[in-house]
Amino acid sequence: MIETTPLIFVLLLFIIILAAIIAIHKKDLLHSVILLGIVNTSLAAIFFILKAPDIAITQVAITAALETSIFIIAIHKTERREEA
Amino acid sequence: MKLVPIFGLIIFTTLMLYAVSDLPITHNPDVKQYYLQNALEKTGSANAVNAIVWDFRAYDTLGEETVLFAAVIAVFLIAHKKSEFKLKTLKKHISKTQSK
Amino acid sequence: MDTTKHQGGIHQIIINSKKTNKAKTKNRLDNMDLIIKTITRVMFPFIILFGAYTALHGHLTPGGGFPAGATIATAFTLLVLTFRESEVEGRFPEIKLIDIKSIASIALLAIILFEFALRDIIIQYQIPMTVWSGGDTLFANIFGSIIVATGIIIIIYSLIKEEWKQ
Numbered sequence: 001m002i003e004t005t006p007l008i009f010v011l012l013l014f015i016i017i018l019a020a021i022i023a024i025h026k027k028d029l030l031h032s033v034i035l036l037g038i039v040n041t042s043l044a045a046i047f048f049i050l051k052a053p054d055i056a057i058t059q060v061a062i063t064a065a066l067e068t069s070i071f072i073i074a075i076h077k078t079e080r081r082e083e084a
Numbered sequence: 085m086k087l088v089p090i091f092g093l094i095i096f097t098t099l100m101l102y103a104v105s106d107l108p109i110t111h112n113p114d115v116k117q118y119y120l121q122n123a124l125e126k127t128g129s130a131n132a133v134n135a136i137v138w139d140f141r142a143y144d145t146l147g148e149e150t151v152l153f154a155a156v157i158a159v160f161l162i163a164h165k166k167s168e169f170k171l172k173t174l175k176k177h178i179s180k181t182q183s184k
Numbered sequence: 185m186d187t188t189k190h191q192g193g194i195h196q197i198i199i200n201s202k203k204t205n206k207a208k209t210k211n212r213l214d215n216m217d218l219i220i221k222t223i224t225r226v227m228f229p230f231i232i233l234f235g236a237y238t239a240l241h242g243h244l245t246p247g248g249g250f251p252a253g254a255t256i257a258t259a260f261t262l263l264v265l266t267f268r269e270s271e272v273e274g275r276f277p278e279i280k281l282i283d284i285k286s287i288a289s290i291a292l293l294a295i296i297l298f299e300f301a302l303r304d305i306i307i308q309y310q311i312p313m314t315v316w317s318g319g320d321t322l323f324a325n326i327f328g329s330i331i332v333a334t335g336i337i338i339i340i341y342s343l344i345k346e347e348w349k350q
Contacts, residue, residue, distance in 0.1 A: 053246040054133060054246040054247055054248060054251060057238065057246070057247060057251040057255070058250060058251045058254060061251055061254035061255045061257075061258055062254050065258040065261065066254065066257065066258060066261060066336060066340070069261050069265060069340065070340070070343070072265075073340075073343050073344060073347065076347060077347065124312070126303070127303065127307075127318065127319045127321055128243075128307045128310055128312060128317045128318050128319040128321075129243030129244070129317065129318035129319065129321045129322075130243065130244050130313060130317075131242065131243050131244060131245065131246065131247075131248075133246070133248070134242050134243050134247075134248045134318075134321055134325070135243070135321060137248060137249075138248065138249065138320075138321040138324040138325060138328070139299065139303070139319070139320070139321050139324075142296045142299055142324070143296065145249075145296070145324075145328070146292070146293065146296050149289065149292065149328065149331055149332075152331070152332065152335050153285070153289060153331070153335065155335075155339075156282075156285070156335040156338050156339055157282075159338070159339045159342060159343075160278065160282070160338055160339075160342055163342035163343060163345070163346050164342060164346075173279070174279070177279050
């Protein structure tokens with residue numbers, strides 16, 4: 001398994017973990033939403049590498065596009081900044 | 085105060101791992117072979133995943149769509165509670181469709 | 185009521201970084217940027233095309249009903265987010281969308297319930313490995329994509345519409 005995994009795969013996993021940790025610690029919620037979009041897009045790329053293209057299409061359409069817009073609408077309804 | 089969730093997390097993970105280790109192996113390899121060999125022949129679709137989702141396991145997908153329908157109706161009702169959506173528009177729509 | 189107040193739409197928060205800035209930027213942001221509007225106009229038919237391709241080719245290539253419907257709904261979400269209320273209002277009558285969704289649901293229910301009988305009849309008239317194949321999964325893909333697309337459009341539009349009314 002290890003010798004067949006390309007370098008991009010490991011890189012994408014690191015990007016996911018890094019972006020998720022930064023998204024938790026950001027006080028600006030819009031930045032967190034954009035970082036979540038990065039997480040979901042990298043996850044879709046991982047699905048594509050693992051030969052599941054239909055799951056990748058669904059992941060991009062639902063979580064990267066629709067979930068982000070729903071979060072933006074929710075932030076617009078409440079407050080953008082998290083109280084420290 | 086932070087100790088409580090960490091303690092709970094540890095207990096939860098150990099219990100979950102214990103439960104997973106005791107799960108029986110129920111998957112049937114013959115079913116997988118059957119789906120892969122007969123998907124094109126029986127349903128006519130070359131994509132085996134699609135054949136399973138919409139043909140072999142179509143009742144599950146129907147339930148999924150039912151859940152989506154219920155969610156959409158719930159959001160529609162909640163979102164239009166305070167806004168300008170009134171009974172008048174609904175009555176107008178009903179009378180229009182009935183007159184046709 | 186101040187007319188400039190609700191013209192800004194959802195994009196105000198992208199540029200309004202602070203609460204105190206709101207009063208200053210209220211009058212500046214009547215419109216979304218021209219670049220975003222133009223790119224939305226250009227990209228919209230292509231996203232719809234990709235969604236239709238995923239629905240109609242779902243039985244030959246990866247895809248199917250659910251990804252196709254989600255892709256089509258993404259295009260409409262872009263449209264709703266970029267354009268103002270006056271430019272979009274009236275294009276999405278929600279009651280009609282619910283009608284379309286209900287009709288597609290009934291069609292899908294009929295297809296799936298009588299699948300055991302329909303499957304063998306339809307396959308006889310179809311050519312294998314072309315678009316006109318796949319038995320009733322072809323029709324199930326089409327109606328399923330319609331259901332998912334209309335459902336997500338209704339959800340997002342009713343959330344945005346309440347935002348516009350404030």
